[in-house]
Amino acid sequence: MSPGSxxxxxxxxxxxxxxLPLDCGRSLRRVRVAYETYGTLSPARDNVILVCHALSGDAHAAGLSPDPPPEGTRDGFAAAASPKGIGWWDGMIGPGKAFDTDRFFVVSTNLLGGCRGTTGPSSTDPDTGRPYGSAFPVITVADMVRCERAFxxxxxxxxxxxxAGGSLGGMQALEWATSYPDQVNNIVVIASTHALQPQGVAWNAIARESIMRDPAWQGGDYYGTGRAPDAGMGVARMVGHITYLSAPSLAEKFGRRLQSGGDLRYTLHEPEFEVESYLRHQASSFVRRFDANTYLHLSRALTYFQLDLPAAAETIMARTLLIAFSSDWLYPPSASEEIFDALRKSGKEAEFHLIDAPYGHDCFLLEEARQTPIVRDFLTEGRA
Incomplete structure (x- = not known):
């Protein structure tokens, strides 16, 4: 049977x-969680897979949304062949797919701090009746996982x-396995890391600065003012998006091709190369679906994340699958190898697969067909 929807x-x-208690010492009341489920929960309630999204994702991981937003979460190179309203990991979730809904009950939530239905900076503070804005507390990956556990x-x-998850989603999977080691049978960590490399920290800092230096940010309290830091947010998305790609993938898709018309116009203000126009498109579509304060909080959370590998490896009880991509310089394969080596030294059951692919960090969204048999075999062998 071929995989289905x-x-x-x-x-x-x-x-x-x-x-909900937080690592910063504060707590949040009346936390709302947006979620979707796929498949059927077994009578023993023991066939559940939690899928965790990356920075710009949401709860809509698979299938078609009955009310799709103007801009979907499956953007960039991955959006080219995707129908409107499709879930961001639709190629991985469904009957016969990597996370087989004929076997598993798959749950996807929007992260704590999000802007797509789960409580975040743009949500109403029950103590004031106004959006949290600058009053929203700093959150960590551990806080996100604590929220998922409570949900x-x-x-x-x-x-x-x-x-399971890619990027920030993979960090959550690792956090689950260390915070709740006796409650997780398996983790699937794709294009992720135990700690963001200094280069990644630097790029994230530039993206955040672009938002906070936009006068329309107003210290984070821009809700209801008629102004939002769209310019800074657009630049942040441009910076972030480039880190998700690779030099070969950009060269193949755009080269140094000029915009239609074919001649240089010698202008400072308008895009002349196709890649410039592409980045502007990414910026404009992103600001229509994502909140700047959410970007700041989630970006900071993934920057804070750091596992003490020897101690974490001793704590983790789950079987672990690690998948990395050769061209991913933001979450390099060496990080997954370090996790794998630490787990094996601790006598834990782990697999590491390196996929040779040219698309950079975005491979975890683009290379679904090559990931599927690896994930499916791993879960089958583990009798998850």
Missing amino acids: VGTVATQHLDLPGS LAELRIDRLAAV
């Missing part, structure tokens, strides 16, 4: 009871067959 899937919402408890799910 999960069909049309609507995003749901759940409000957590009580307060799953409301669904009466006590144990996970697997936690």
